[in-house]
Amino acid sequence: MPYRRTPAVQARIDAQREAVLAAAVGLLSEHGYTGCSMSAVAARAGVATGSVYRHFPSKADLVVELFRTVVSREVAAVSEAAGRQAGLVEDIVAVVETFAGRALKSPRLAYALLAEPVDPAVDAERLVFRRAFRDVFAERIAEGVQRGVLPAQDPQLTAAALVGAGAEALIGPLSEPAVGPGTVPALVRFTLRALGASDGDHARSHQPGPAADGV
Template sequence: MAYRPTARTEATRLAHRERLLDAARQLLAEGGYAAASVSALARRADVSTGSVYNHFASKQELLAAVFRHVAGHELDAVRKAVRAREGVAEQLRALVEVFSYRALRAPRTAWALLAEPVDPLVEEERLTYRRGYHDLAETIIVAGIDSGELPPQDARLSAAAVIGAVGEALIGPLSPVGVRTDPAPVVEGITMLCLRAVGARSA
């Protein structure tokens, strides 16, 4: 007779998986992917190294799952902020500001999500993550064009430019964030640049 997991064993399995993901999120925030070795993960989650592979076939699969979870949480927060605003300018402002301040509060995680060299499996998740932000920005811009709040433009191109500008200004090699004690002027500058770039009439 084939083994069928009971509700209790399935709940236990899911709890263990969540512990591993939580431990990996902590390690990611502290030292990026380099810090998230299987042995370090097992120690942090207080499980055996072998048990890690009961949930994930490889370290790469584990890190891809962690990326998907963390990135999804960040994207959901930005989407929620956008939905809470009225008007294209305010929605675009919400996108840029919430993304920026969340990234600045957790710079190591932001680096891991946006720029840290990763294996191809995680890179696939990163592309999906970036597409999520691009699609959100494109939706805002299209709505603005349709309502007359924004001038006619290639919404897809404008969205790519906006998302690229935010990421580069925050964590790119020329970003001024690392030498500023107050991030507010940087975030406001990025926001105003993005608003002007798409032709928003007001902030």
């Protein structure tokens, strides 16, 4: 009969795999992909290098899974921001502020996700990553067009352009030792103008009463 792992054995294997990924996330945040060697990840996780290879046959396999793990957290944070229902324009602003704010708080990690040279397999995952963010934007833009809050436009095209422009705009600040306080507000203004909304729409969404919801 083929060997079947007991629940306890499987739980230990799963826990070790999670420990390896957590170690890799830490190294990625501190040193980028170059710091995520199999031996360095093993040392950080407190396991033998061979144990890392049992979970991930190559560094490419590890890095792809690492990228997916980190990006899923970022997409979840942005999706949550988009669904706050603070007002349509305000929700779009929240997406920009969340995306940019999280990047600027963890610049080394953000640079790794957005721009650091990587293997083709990770580049392919980057496309998935950008599409996920695009879809979050596009859903809110489409609703804005339907409700007459935003002018007619192609939500998918606008959303893709905003994600690309936002990522490109952040790459420079991410490499700076200090980020100016105007970076995120400038991105918000750019986004509103690109959408055809006004800064006044954003300002009104902060006011109490019906105007806060009636974007």
